[in-house]
Amino acid sequence: MRRPYDDIVVAAPVSLPYERFSIETMHWWAGAALRGLVEASGISHKDMDGLALSSFTAGTDSGVNLVQHLGMTVRFLDTVPLGGAAGTVSLRRAARAVEAGDADVVACIAADTNHPDTFRQSLANFSRFAQDAVYPFGAGGANGSFALLTRNYMNRFGATREDFARICIDQRSNAGVNPRALLRKPLSLDEYMNARLISDPLHLFDCVMPCAGAEAFLVMREETAKAQGLAYAKLTSSIERHHAYPEDPIQIRGGWARDVDELYAMAGCTPDDIDVVQTYDDYPVIAMMQFEDLGFCAKGEGPEFVRSKDMTIAGDFPQNTTGGQLSSGQAGAAGGHMGLVENIRQLTDAAGPSQVKDASRALALGFGMINYDRGLASSAVILERA
Missing domain, CATH: 3.40.47.10 (Thiolase/Chalcone synthase)
Structure with a gap:
């Protein structure tokens, strides 16, 4: 059986109001979510030493590009390309990183924009297997x-x-x-x-x-959340x-x-x-x-x-x-x-x-x-x- 978690908690839930269409980039939505995490936790983004990112509309960018874009310096970094499974998977991996001492506070962010033509482009390039199996x-x-x-x-x-x-x-x-x-x-x-x-x-x-929006949360040790005065779930x-x-x-x-x-x-x-x-x-x-x-x-x-x-x-x-x-x-x-x-x-x-x-x-x-x-x-x- 998988090893139980050792005092790992999640805190600072952030949900940006969704918009049917948006002219902003994914990076804007991710940045707004990060700002929400800072406001909800009182922890500076510069003190968040881990990032897990999930997005369909990041283009050629990944988490490492976003780190520079948002002015973060991290020692744990993950780009999770699993769509609807990415939230729970990001939490699993971030939790193990915190347990191992590879990070103290990990920001888990999912963000996507939705320009009027974004969804069509996403479908056209979703996966090679889908293209071969159904498009013909x-x-x-x-x-x-x-x-x-x-x-x-x-x-x-x-x-x-x-x-x-x-x-x-x-x-x-x-x-x-x-x-x-x-x-x-x-x-x-x-x-x-x-x-x-x-x-x-x-x-x-x-x-x-389909719409545009972002969701985010922080992963940390229980003692960190208590020291910060945060409400949290285990x-x-x-x-x-x-x-x-x-x-x-x-x-x-x-x-x-x-x-x-x-x-x-x-x-x-x-x-x-x-x-x-x-x-x-x-x-x-x-x-x-x-x-x-x-x-x-x-x-x-x-x-x-x-x-x-x-x-x-x-x-x-x-x-x-x-x-x-x-x-x-x-x-x-x-x-x-x-x-x-x-x-x-x-x-x-x-x-x-x-x-x-x-x-x-x-x-x-x-x-x-x-x-x-x-x-x-x-x-x-x-x-x-x-």
Whole structure:
């Protein structure tokens, strides 16, 4: 089993208000996030000696370029190219660096811009494998791939569009109290069912809306956070797995399923002990897979699970309390950091109207790098109230 974490905490959650389109560069968004970390922690950016960066729109730049751009001097540096899995993976790697003494305070930042033409360019250059597998057939982008995953899941396990609607509708309810969410108007079942078709069986509200934004947090030792007078959450467990089940013709599970027992064993808890869950929700079928793979129900029981649960903030299974990406928007790689940042707020009583009562243990999940018939990266982190 992986070695437990030694007094590692996360603090200073930062979320920049998302914008549908932005003329600013990724570097501007990352700099604004760094400024937010300084303001939230009282720690100068010059005293942050580690940086983990995730972005789709950095162009030819990487973390080392950003270090110079932002005037930092670091001894731990990581550029994490894992999309929606990058937030939890950045935390895992930063935590081990702090444990080893390779850094004292690591800034984990995800930032992406969204010019009117940015998303098209990202799709055109997303990966060589995606280009070879689908572009010759006239398909491009994630919608077609997730339509394939969704239809396969529906055929195998009897899920219906109404089942996926429950996830989207409850998350929209949560977004209604999140001032940073781009989509806050309540979503009805009729509106969901009658929305325009995107890629069968996906309709409009099954798909995330690209936007610009940034999310960030700090990783440090508990003694550092106490000395700085910061509210913090303790890191108790994490897992990371890539290309977990190559034998599956079409993905029906992620890497979480291979390591879930270890995840809970490290944290000394079970699924029943989790008070709030932040799934990676680029499409509702992936959120449903996570309910199964993380042990909240068995494989194939996701549809029945969502029929029996209230996933709103005050419900019996609080899930994506910000509204998730499906309502807040997907700010590129920042989408994979959003749930983790929210869980820090939940466990430090800083979530405002999104606060889950008596939340003491929170789970955040990551998923990313879709290649035609599967996402390759998956990760998870359990945090506890200090």
